[in-house]
Amino acid sequence: MGNNVKPLGGDIKPIGSEIKPLGGEVRPLGSDSGLARIRVPLPTDENGMIGRECPNLECGEYFKLKPGMGLQTSECICPYCRYKGQYGEFHTEQQIEYAKSVALKEFIEPELHRLHDSLRNLERSTRGSLVQIKVKTTGLSFPLKFYQERQLETHVTCASCGLEFAVYGVFAGCPDCGQLNAAIVFSRSIEVALKRLALLESIEDTDQGLREGILSDALSGGVSSFDAFGKALRNANKRLLPERPRNLFQNLAALSNALTEGIGKSLSDVIGEDAEEFLKKMFQARHIYEHNMGVVDNDFIERIPEYRYLKGRKYPLEQEEVAALLNTLLESGLKIQKALEEASANS
Helix, strand or coil, X not given: CHXXXXXXXXXXXXXXXXXXXXXXXXXXXXXXXXXXXXXXXXXXXXXXXXXEXXXXXXXXXXXXXXXXXXXXXXXXXXXXCCCEEEHHHHCCHHHHHHXXXXXXXXXXXXXXXXXXXXXXXXXXXXXXXXXXXXXXXXXXXXXXXXCCCCCCCEEEECCCCCCEEEECCCCCECCCCCCECHHHHHHHHHHHHHHHHHHHHHCCCCCHHHHHHHHHHHHHHXXXXXXXXXXXXXXXXXXXXXXXXXXXXXXXXXXXXXXXXXXXXXXXXHHCHHHHHHHHHHHHHHHHHHHCCCECCHXXXXXXXXXXXXXXXXXXXXXXXXXXXXXXXXXXXXXXXXXXXXXXXXX
16 A cells, blocks of 8 residues: 555745644755745644645545544644644645745745846846846746645544544544554434434423334434444454445345454343344334334244234334333443454454
């Protein structure tokens, strides 16, 4: 991957080759060879963040981070493709062009004006002489190439090192320590679902349609969040989890088989038998609410035989049971993540 790194270009020497700069600065036209130096503070967005761009040509994605937080490190990690390089490699093209324009204005423009003044003095000194010199100059001013950082979708504070960063999409790794932010986002989504459930306390028991809608939405949203978290875990552990089936974390039997093959532990070994059985039941409840208006069908009874008495009737969703599902999904997801991390570290 190292051969696919794009050069910074120009005469800009980024500051931060030793350590991440607090102010997001670059040094143009500078080295230890005696050339003049100028420090160029990079403007931040409204949240105090500066943009970064992955130098891996196969990625090239944009993200932002807040200087002065996280680890004091000389390296940066792309949150998308995991490319690791020196911090100065991750300047965006707009930042480099801005730094160049500042260097031109601070150094070249004054020198051109001094040259212009010298030539004008020479012109005045030759007036009335046999040989006269005329001076005409244009373009002695260099405009600054200002820019704005882009807006991104997800803002995260790394639970491991404290760095604040922003990315496209939802799941990504920390640019400082590399820790996957999936657990933070997953925890937030479960927290939001639990807060929605709490709204039921202010809804009349007679409004069954609204109550059922909130319960079924929380049920479906919880399972979807668990599945999205699972996709992030699979991307981070490709050696341990298979690519198929696509929705591995919605198919608990397939997930258990994949864990057994990948880390030598079944799903029940990782999360416990009671949690696995509870998830199986609630995943089936989610399935019938998604595809059969909540009515218990033959497929439900085949998988959960003890609910045969409900055949042809709606499965009765209760607030306490859905809340228990959300908490179980969160606990189970984090246990699976820990098991995968331990297996990866020992492999």
